[in-house]
Amino acid sequence: MKKLYIALTLVVSTFFLSCDKFLERPPEAKIPEEEALKTEDDVVRVLYGCFFQMGVNEMYNGKLQSTAEYLADHLNGSFLTGKAQETFNRRTTIFNTDNNFLYVGIYNIVYRANKALEKIELVSEPNRAIVEGRIKMVRAICHFELARMWSFNPGYSEANAHPGIPIRLSTEVTPPVRASVKEVYDQIIKDLKEAEASLPDFDSDRSLGDKNTARAFLAKVYFQMNNFADAYHYADLVIKSGKYPLEPTLKTRYSPEGTAESILRIKNLSGSHEPGGTLRATMSGRNNPPAARFTQGFYDFVAGFPGDNRIEWLNNTRHTNVIYVTKYDSSQFELPIITITEMYLTRAEAGGEIADTNPAARTTGIEDINRIIERAYGNDSRNLPSTASADLLIQTARTQREIELMGEGDRLHQIARIGAHPNPARRNELLDRRGAFWNCPGFILQFPDYERNANVNFQMNVEGGCL
Amino acid sequence: MTARNLTRMLAAFSLLLALVLPARAQQRTVSGTVTDAKTGVPLQGVSVSVKNSRIGTTTGADGSFSLNVPADSRTLVFSFVGFGPTEVPLTQTSFDIQLEPVVSSFEEVVVIGYGTQRRRDVTGAVSKVGGDRVNTIPAPSFEAALQGKAPGVQVIQASGLAGSSSVIRIRGIGSISAGGDPLYVIDGIPVTSDPFLRSDQGGMNLNPLAAINPNDIESVEVLKDAGAAGIYGSRGANGVILITTKRGKSGKPRFNYTNKLGVVMASNKPDFVNGREFVTLLQEAWENDGNTGQLPAAEIPGGLTYEQAIANNTDWWDIVTQKGFLNEHNLSMTQGNDKLKSYVGATYSRNESYIARNFYQRMALRANIDYRFSNQFKVGLTAAYNRGINNRISIWETVAAAMSDALPIFPVYNEDSTYFRGGKNPQRYLDNTKYRNTDNRYLGGLTLEYSPVKNLTLKAVGSLDYLESNDDQWESGEWTSDSRGPIAKRYPIWLTNYTTTFTANYQWNPTSDHKFTFLLGAETQESKTKNTSGDIYAWGLEQPFYKGRQDVYKDSLNTFLDNGSRRKQVIDNWTFNSFFARINYTLKDRYVFQALARTDGSSKFGENNKRGFFPAVSAAWVLSEERVFSDISAIDNLKLRAGYGIVGNANFPAGEYYYSYSDPNIYLGLPVWSPNNIGNPNLKWETLRNFDLGLDFSLWNSIVSGELAYYRKVTVDQLLNPGVSASLGFSNAWRNLDNGKILNEGVELSLNLKLVDRSDWKFSVGGNISRNYNEVLSLGSLGPDALQGGYNDTRIAEGYPVGTNLLIRYMRPDPADGLPIWLDKNGKETKTHNLDHRVLVGKVLPDYMGGFNTSLAYHNFLFTTLWTYVIGGNIYDGSAKYMNVGNNWNVRRDFLDRWQKPGDIAKYPRYTLNIAGYPGLSNNDNYNSTMFLYDADYLRLREVSLSYRLPGSLISGTFIRDARIMVTGMNLLTFTKYPGADPEIARDFQNAQDRNMSPNVTYLTPPQSKSYMLSLNINF
DSSP states (O other), X not given: OHHHHXXXXXXXXXXXXXXXXXXXXXXXXXXXXXXXXXXXXXXXXXXXXXXXXXXXXXXXXXXXXXXXXXXXXXXXXXXXXXXXHHHHTTOOOTTOHHHHHHXXXXXXXXXXXHHHHHTGGGSOTXXXXXXXXXXXXXXXXXXXXXXXXXXXXXXXXXXXXXXXXXOOOXXXXXXXXXXXXXXXXXXXXXXXXXXXXXXXXXXXXXXXXXHHHHHHHHHHHHXXXXXXXXXXXXXXXXXXXXXXXXXXXXXXXXXXXXXXXXXXXXXXXXXXXXXXXXXXXXXXXXXXXXXXXXXXXXXXXXXXXXXXXXXXXXXXXXXXXXXXXXXXXXSSOOEEEEEHHHHHHHHHHHHHHTTTTOHHHHHHHHHHHHHHHHHHHSSSTTOOOTTOOHHHHHHHHHHXXXXXXXXXXXXXXXXXXXXXXXXXXXXXXXXXTTOOOTTSGGGXXXXXXXXXXXXXXXXXXXXXXXX | OHHHHHHHHHHHHHHHHHHHTTXXXXXXXXXXXXXXXXXXXXXXSOEEEETTSSOEEEOOTTSEEEEEEETTOOEEEEEETTEEEEEEESSSSEEXXXXXXXXXXXXXXXXXXTEEEEGGGOOSOEEEEEGGGGSSSOOSSGGGGGTTTSTTEEEEOOOSSTTBOOEEEESOOOXXXXXXXXXXXXXXXXXXXXXXXXXXXXXXXXXXXGGSOGGGEEEEEEEOSHHHHGGGGGGOTTOEEEEEEOOOOSEEEEEEEEEEEEEEEEXXXXXXXXXXXXXXXXXXXXXXXXXXXXXXXXXXXXXXXXHHHHHOOOOHHHHHBOOEEEEEEEEEEEEEOSSEEEEEEXXXXXXXXXXXXXXXXXXXXXXXEEEESSSSEEEEEEEEEEEEEEEOOOGGGTHHHHTTTSOTTOOSBOTTSSBOOSSOOHHHHHHHEEEEEEEEEEEEEEEEEXXXXXXEEEEEEEEEEEEEXXXXXXXXXXXXXXXXXXXXXXXXXXXXXXEEEEEEEEEEEEETTEEEEEEEEEEEEEEEEEEOSSOEEEETOSSOTTTTOHHHHHHHHHHHHHHTXXXXXXXXXXXXXXXXXXXEEEETTTEXXXXXXXXXXXXXXXXXXXXXXXEEEEEEEEGGGSHHHHTOTTEEEEEEEEEEEEEEEOOSOSSOSSOEEEEEEEETTEEEEEEOOOOOTTOOOEEEEEEEEEEEEEETTTTEEEEEXXXXXXXXXXXXXXXXXXXXXXXXXXXXXXXXXXXXXEEEEEEEEEEEEOSSEEEEEEEEEEEEEEEEEEETTOOTTSSEETTEEEEOOTTSOTTEEEEBEEEEEOTTTOOEEEEOTTSOEXXXXXXXXXXXXXXXXXXEEEEEEEEEEETTEEEEEEEEEEESOEEEETTGGGTSSSSSSOOBGGGGSXXXXXXXXXXXXXXXXXXXXXXXXXOGGGOOBGGGEEEOOEEEEEEEEEEEEOOHHHHTTSSOSEEEEEEEEEEEEEEESOOSSOSSOOOOOSSHHHHHHOTTEESSOOOOEEEEEEEEEEEO
């Protein structure tokens, strides 16, 4: 019996030996943060993840552009269903999971940026400043796109005190609070300017951001704010860098080989990461008729400029009774995030806007818009004369922008920007071809319900009211 | 670590053996035969054992036995299911024993966690279903066949898709985000049953249990309360389903062969309009929307002209369905002698569903070997290989498309014989894709059992549950429309689940009135799931990998691994380290007390809650042993039992209590770090407080028998995933809900009546009914839309059952203009749709459910039926909202009861092409309302069978001992008010929360199948 007790004790004790290690089993795909983020390289890997998310999984992958197109006035919504239909009808609700995923997806990039920033001490100089600059640039881009989709344009209220979006500057778990649009844009500009200050002059790969990238986005942000002097200034800096030639053809912008116009791009790596998946899925008619179909009215508008080769971007023959944009028909392509074309369009229009105080800007603007026109027509027959007025320049730039950036999600933001224009003579509050005022509630997206659950005082957007 | 644990355990066990093996006693041999006292037929499989010892054997096919017993043994005990135990003094060496059939199931042996008990000693709520009863119908998996056979067990069989996953709920649901499925334990191994291993693909959740061969199952025991399931601690809250496989029986080798042949079709064909009717409806909608003239082509889907559309009439349902064939062969062998007993079984089946191209093919081999080295030492080996091939389809491209966006006006081919591509074309999908999931599953265990001293049994078990699963897809160049041509893809998963268990069981009977059983145990388990971080694919391959192109797959895999674009990675890994104890005390064979406790440590739990403690106490009082009842001749047996305990639910993902990262993607040549979650070091199991009260009874010589039970379960600390601020960058974070409380309270009754019990014919009826009341008692501060059922429009709200609907109440169309009239929140009629008008209405959980059966035996014929039913609750048809508006989906015929002209009194509003034309509505998705809420009651003839046992005179002189022919029908009749495909709905679920909240919510869920089957069963 004694033997038995000894044996039993031994057997049982083997099981009671320390099992602490046994109860720690982090799966390989779930590496604890303290193990994952230990070195400079790890912080860079978090930053690279931001770019990956921007182009391959979320945001510029196509969700952002297609959502903006649904809200704008180029699409025929009669074949849209579900969430896209709701967005098209400008009455988004908390149940629009497509928009909710877009929201959380962009904030996930902000989270990554903030996490990288919180670990910035792991990065040694001189890299630290560059990494920090890129992180802030990413954060600014995300806050900017969120602000454009979930809050009204600057100019909607006195001093832009109207509610913007939650500004997230750390990964701390805190309830969401909407900052004012002024605060949001101030933060965006602050981040971009700090980025501009610390980034290298030129990143030949154009995949991570340099001074020109920060400046291009500053131009874009200021332009959205109808701050034309600063928009002109930063677009001018980018163009004058001479690093980004305007492509001679219209065919390279969304091509596998990419475009030299990209100031920031997400490269395509076949089989590994192929950016722009949602653009292809929602906009391309390469295989089946896409969800995003353009109106006959818009087709006629473009076709109303005889000789403009950009009509080729609108296909109305492949699928019966379907007009779609062909930009995304390649099965894979490099994804430009911001291009020199947009800078020319921005400098041109801003040049017209500041012509009173800067006459040279008008001349530059006319030259800029003529570059775009010449490429579109293949000749200079439709160029603006060098004597064209500022108003004609502005109007032409607006038209060229609308055609040039069709299907890229830009139109919505021009409806908002021009609607909020500080100059009544150049303001058009009813630019929308569907007949809605730019500031009707449904033009901005409803927030996910989760924000309200996390903060009962969270101010949701008003739904509908546009049609 | 687990392998090391196993080694450590075996080493320790060997040490134990070395220390105590020398103690052996003198022995003698006893032998004899055992027969049925009523019929005189020899009984095979009777347990013969020395009283108060582990020494024993079972009788062979001729009823004989032989046993070496210690010289000092005094009593032999004979026991057999359905017969009363008999004890005889060991005063001779030869015995001729006649066993009396018992008149009740009180003496039935039931399997409980880590042991067995006589039914009369069981203090917890346990339902037993014999293996023969889970093998009667061609269900997608064995657990689906439990429907209607165990009270309190809700089985919602999945759709008619081959190999799909049923929803099993034991006494309601108390979980929100954590899995609400029971724990499945096969021969002591807690096995993988996760229906989300592959998430939701192609409109179904794959069922890992489908590969298990139902023919190998001896019995299924369902542990329902803390008194029974408490021994599984943090994993017992949803109940435990114990599956015991067949083992060898004493006697010469005996064989069983079963062949089943059958035909399968849809239980119901949904009724949709034809092409001409569809165009007419579009025209009507066009005019309703204020237009005049003929419907323009721009409003006709598919790029068709009006003339083309009206000329087409494709019956897509006919194209995507088939008459499926069933073919199943089972061969098994059992043998046993004093030393060695073995069961070997093999099966092959190929069961087609009614959906074109869809079938499940199962090949399985099992060997259960028991070897007795001595009266003290036994070894048991359990080994099973199951291969399940699921030839899949995506329902969205086939059967669901036929009920929605494959419109009858769409042709299969264009005039130039190319495929029509203007809209959904299921034929193009069927011709140009292949889709197959292959599960190779090994289940094995080695048991070492040692009885060093009388009444003490030490048992060590090491087991492995290994699953290799390949999901293969292939698309032709026609389908991909890619310059690279066709593509073959594979998504492999490898899952390894080790368990090691050590138990010590000691019986101590100080006097005949006092009997104790002590159980002490320790268990470790580790589960590890690996994948390749993405698909392995090859362009240009004209066949899928499984069609002899394994070489290309391996090359592609190696290439991807080498270039870093894919990696083999552990995506899920968790451990449990547990200790448990149970004490049973029986006083005067009349009062039974049980106390048990388990402590579980798990790698899933947060740093601050690494271990949980789960105790339970229960007791039973055999009232029929009391004089006041024993004097009543009508009462055979009467037992009252009660129990209370705390159990947990740890069915949530691993690696959630800490902030984690992964690096599956590469950007600019560098693997990028991606944050996975928001960590929570306080994360722990959810807790269930469970009270159970039961009465088992058997009256008038078992003419009436049954069980009545009451339970009350309160779940707290619910595991919750959604509801954090989305601007944090995550919409989910695992945590335990503060102040959450969910009640499940219910009554179960099962009753069996032997109305006629004569030698030449017998007639019995039986059945069960369960009533479960579910209410969310408190939910903290979460809003009404915080907890949603994934794809489905269900909610969890205070004061309502889990899975209630939050809907706008629809009244009727306005006779003047056909627009819908709603009720606002205050009950006032309005024609403006507004989400603020939504109220909590309807529920997915039924009030009552159960089944009843009949059995009529006449000479060699046996006719049985099983009916299942659900009373109360609702079906929400999430797909219906697209079926009576717009031009994208076909129209179910019941929606034709619509407003057409002023003055019409109709059920449904006017047809419209633009849902925004209904005031306040922004899209079809938000068109949810009580318009699509249906009564969920149904009654279904689940099984009906007629069998004939060949008379002995016919087979005497042949090698056949017994033969039976049977015709079986499944789901032949369904009575329901629901106009959709099928009233029994377990759709594809997005995640566990969706699965908890949204049974009975359909979204184009294919109807179940009905089948006719002819089977032949031969014993030889």
